[in-house]
Amino acid sequence: MARPAFAQNAAPSVVIIGGGFGGSTCARELRRLDSQLKVSLIESDRRYTACPSSNAVIAGLRDFEAQEFDYDALVHGGIDLHFATAIGVDSTARRITLSDGSTVSYDRLVLAPGIDIRWGALPGYTEQAADRMPHAWKAGSQTILLRRQLEAMKDGGLVVMSVPANPIRCPTAAYERASLIAYYLKTSKPKSKLIVLDAKDSFSMQRLFQAAWRELYPGLLEWLALSEDGRVASVEPETNTFVTDFDRHRADVANVIPPQQAGRIATLAGVADRTGWCPIDPVTFESRLQPSMHVIGDAATTGAMAKSAFAAHGQAKVCANAIVALLRGERPPSPKLINTCYSLVAPDYAISVAGVYAPVDGQLVDVEGAGGASPLEASADFRAREAAYAEAWFRTITRDVFG
Amino acid sequence: MRSAGVAITAVMCGLVSVTHAASSQAPAGAAACSDCHPTSDQAGIPVPRLVGRNPADIVAAMQGFRSGQRQGTIMDRIAKGFSDEEIRAIADWLGAQR
Numbered sequence: 001m002a003r004p005a006f007a008q009n010a011a012p013s014v015v016i017i018g019g020g021f022g023g024s025t026c027a028r029e030l031r032r033l034d035s036q037l038k039v040s041l042i043e044s045d046r047r048y049t050a051c052p053s054s055n056a057v058i059a060g061l062r063d064f065e066a067q068e069f070d071y072d073a074l075v076h077g078g079i080d081l082h083f084a085t086a087i088g089v090d091s092t093a094r095r096i097t098l099s100d101g102s103t104v105s106y107d108r109l110v111l112a113p114g115i116d117i118r119w120g121a122l123p124g125y126t127e128q129a130a131d132r133m134p135h136a137w138k139a140g141s142q143t144i145l146l147r148r149q150l151e152a153m154k155d156g157g158l159v160v161m162s163v164p165a166n167p168i169r170c171p172t173a174a175y176e177r178a179s180l181i182a183y184y185l186k187t188s189k190p191k192s193k194l195i196v197l198d199a200k201d202s203f204s205m206q207r208l209f210q211a212a213w214r215e216l217y218p219g220l221l222e223w224l225a226l227s228e229d230g231r232v233a234s235v236e237p238e239t240n241t242f243v244t245d246f247d248r249h250r251a252d253v254a255n256v257i258p259p260q261q262a263g264r265i266a267t268l269a270g271v272a273d274r275t276g277w278c279p280i281d282p283v284t285f286e287s288r289l290q291p292s293m294h295v296i297g298d299a300a301t302t303g304a305m306a307k308s309a310f311a312a313h314g315q316a317k318v319c320a321n322a323i324v325a326l327l328r329g330e331r332p333p334s335p336k337l338i339n340t341c342y343s344l345v346a347p348d349y350a351i352s353v354a355g356v357y358a359p360v361d362g363q364l365v366d367v368e369g370a371g372g373a374s375p376l377e378a379s380a381d382f383r384a385r386e387a388a389y390a391e392a393w394f395r396t397i398t399r400d401v402f403g
Numbered sequence: 404m405r406s407a408g409v410a411i412t413a414v415m416c417g418l419v420s421v422t423h424a425a426s427s428q429a430p431a432g433a434a435a436c437s438d439c440h441p442t443s444d445q446a447g448i449p450v451p452r453l454v455g456r457n458p459a460d461i462v463a464a465m466q467g468f469r470s471g472q473r474q475g476t477i478m479d480r481i482a483k484g485f486s487d488e489e490i491r492a493i494a495d496w497l498g499a500q501r
Contacts, residue, residue: 388449
């Protein structure tokens with residue numbers, strides 16, 4: 001069937017910056033919806049390392065290689081891949097400048113840059129500090145570094161994790177990580193301890209996590225809330241020390257989950273506000289600050305919907321559908337979005353939190369009566385089934401995105 | 404002439420988009436299903452494929468999860484986010500996908 005042309009002899013050009021769960025999904029969905037569209041993807045790395053399930057790698061339960069994906073399927077799908085870093089966006093000329101000196105023009109631009117660490121926002125936590133106290137909040141060499149440090153730690157050592165205030169990417173992942181590090185310590189270094197220093201007094205699935213910790217890791221894992229002097233005021237990387245208001249914790253292995261913000265290109269393109277994140281229209285994911293630009297995934301401010309790969313994947317498809325509608329001069333349909341986060345507490349024990357969202361008055365809000373966490377009381381079989389679904393989710397979504 | 408070309412294109416947009424909306428544009432919520440539900444039969448995945456399935460079966464399953472009649476681990480929490488009309492639209496669309 002003949003498809004409409006945007007202008008005489010010129011197919012519309014949609015450019016996506018960022019080849020993660022959001023960006024890659026958006027690129028493929030655009031091509032699926034309209035094979036006449038010229039779709040380009042700008043990505044710094046030739047290989048993508050997935051964050052979801054990387055906590056299992058850190059705990060020694062999973063191979064690092066299972067986290068790596070390439071872009072061959074996207075190339076075969078007719079997407080123009082530019083392996084370079086976007087260093088500037090001219091919104092008037094609708095042109096992106098890349099690190100290799102080339103430029104890419106767009107009719108519509110989708111930014112899916114993920115997060116960048118806010119170096120120095122936590123005093124003492126500079127880029128150099130991450131070589132000693134890894135964040136492992138961007139998967140790759142940091143994941144391997146934290147794993148090696150845990151392997152090298154003596155039995156009877158102290159692991160300390162710090163968790164900042166929200167918003168961060170995947171807020172439940174910090175507690176999954178604590179759970180799986182505790183599992184590793186219990187099974188390999190049982191005289192060791194783990195302390196989690198939290199800048200918050202509550203967290204997603206808290207009762208589920210704490211019930212599991214009481215059952216599986218008693219005496220091994222200690223969580224200090226904000227009100228219990230859990231908030232870290234500064235770090236001293238030379239000695240792996242976390243400084244709180246009234247205490248100092250010197251760790252053998254230190255994991256700092258630091259303050260973060262939208263990937264740098266978002267600020268350069270003018271789509272990030274003072275919070276460091278990107279406000280968007282939840283129907284189209286268009287930037288509220290820059291016309292003809294869209295922002296999806298972790299970089300976007302998405303109301304009640306938390307940041308996750310699951311969320312980015314769904315937002316990417318809604319965004320792609322909206323762009324195709326807009327290019328045809330049609331009104332994009334009002335979407336519903338789903339988020340689901342699985343957290344592995346032990347190899348055969350997972351819990352989950354889900355949400356269904358709809359745009360109301362320009363914000364994504366929870367659909368009443370829907371979503372919520374796994375039941376507090378459940379059989380071991382239920383917990384094991386959720387663990388199986390968690391593994392299946394990773395395989396299915398990565399196949400949908402990169403396969 | 405440019406304006407006539409644009410007018411013709413606009414009319415074609417209207418005609419073509421209706422067909423495309425029916426076959427390609429996912430109804431509200433449907434885009435997220437493929438996170439967990441594989442789009443092809445895959446060995447070792449405990450979550451069922453939905454694309455190409457009988458829409459009536461999908462509707463029955465979603466309504467069952469929503470009412471609690473059908474047991475699941477997470478689908479009850481997700482199904483509760485959708486009305487009968489939305490469920491029907493999602494089921495029809497999934498059934499028509501390949």
